[in-house]
Amino acid sequence: MEIITLRAPSNLSEDFCNDLLQQILKVNQGAQQPIIQAFRRGHIETDLSFHLRWCVKTKEIDKSDVGIVIANHLKGLGLVSHSVWFEEERDTPVEVC
Numbered sequence: 001m002e003i004i005t006l007r008a009p010s011n012l013s014e015d016f017c018n019d020l021l022q023q024i025l026k027v028n029q030g031a032q033q034p035i036i037q038a039f040r041r042g043h044i045e046t047d048l049s050f051h052l053r054w055c056v057k058t059k060e061i062d063k064s065d066v067g068i069v070i071a072n073h074l075k076g077l078g079l080v081s082h083s084v085w086f087e088e089e090r091d092t093p094v095e096v097c
Helices: 014-027 065-077
Strands: 002-007 035-040 047-053 079-084
Touching: 002 065, 014 035, 014 047, 014 065, 047 065, 065 079
Parallel strands: none
Antiparallel strands: 002 047, 002 079, 035 047
C-alpha cells in the first residue's frame, strides 16, 4: 500500500478536495490500477491522506508512477509524505481490542 499524506498550511475546501480526487482518478488509467481511497483528518481540515492499495504480493515494489504523480501534484500545497507499506503475513490472526 502506498500512503501519500498532505499537511497544508490552510484549510482545503470540500470542492477543492473533490476536484483533486477527480484529477487523481484521471491519472489512474494504467493496466494495473490500485484502489485509491482519500481520507481527511477528523478535526484538522488541512490534512489529506491518499491510500493506494495494489494487488501485488511481492515486497519488491517501490513508489508507483501514479503515486509519484499524486505526490508531486500535492507538493505545491504543503508538506507531503510518500511511503510504501506492506501487510504483515501471519499464520494466526492478530486479535485487536
